[in-house]
């Protein structure tokens with residue numbers, strides 16, 4: 001077990017609408033809405049929604065900012081995480097293909113990567129965001145018990161994320177020396193890095209697109225804002241930050257308290273924003289039995305709760 005970066009933790013996306021996210025992540029992909037709160041940056045309120053298994057396990061945690069109401073759209077391109085891939089059991093992609101068709105999800109492609117079967121699709125409410133289901137026989141994690149997806153087909157958590165980039169060399173140095181990952185091979189335009197022996201939620205692919213213009217980094221509908229990796233404790237987080245800066249990766253943040261994590265961010269040489277996250281858990285502000293059912297807001301905004309919900313004007317029907 002690595003004593004530094006341990007694997008994928010959560011990914012944060014700028015999407016379209018709250019209901020569009022619930023329809024896709026809960027009612028189509030079978031994840032659990034484990035927390036509904038706010039992004040606390042900026043003047044206009046924006047939801048922050050968390051989709052996961054029952055308790056919000058690291059390695060199976062997709063968070064969204066439904067961004068359409070701000071009117072700002074993102075530009076897709078290189079320098080971003082371009083694919084969020086989930087693992088599903090071997091033999092399940094036929095069921096998924098049929099079910100996604102019934103839910104009007106556009107399946108873009110079916111192919112094999114590193115010998116595993118892949119189904120690539122669009123977010124129906126935010127087509128710039130692409131996701132994959134990858135058959136992985138080695139993933140033994142228990143899925144969320146969803147009423148929408150039979151257990152034998154259900155998502156187990158992240159398989160991998162893919163970073164699209166224009167040049168591999170500097171990112172190889174970052175992944176190897178700064179992020180304690182190991183290069184394990186290539187398959188066409190994909191180069192694979194793993195940590196802790198690899199497998200689901202311990203894999204990052206780099207997709208080389210030398211001629212693809214950079215996408216933007218700031219918030220806007222249709223982009224992956226950042227990918228967060230788990231670290232064991234705050235001492236290690238400090239150590240990782242110091243070592244990154246020593247290697248020349250000086251675009252690192254101070255530690256930020258994100259309510260459910262303590263986070264340090266780094267702009268990677270590929271352009272994608274990575275985070276080293278220490279988990280605090282989702283039961284810090286509501287009971288386990290009712291996770292995700294209520295709108296949770298920081299205590300300093302409690303008096304504005306009804307006004308904020310009115311301004312959000314983006315009701316959620318589960």
Ligand SMILES: [Fe+2]
Nearest residue numbers: 012228263275
């Ligand atoms: Fe994050």
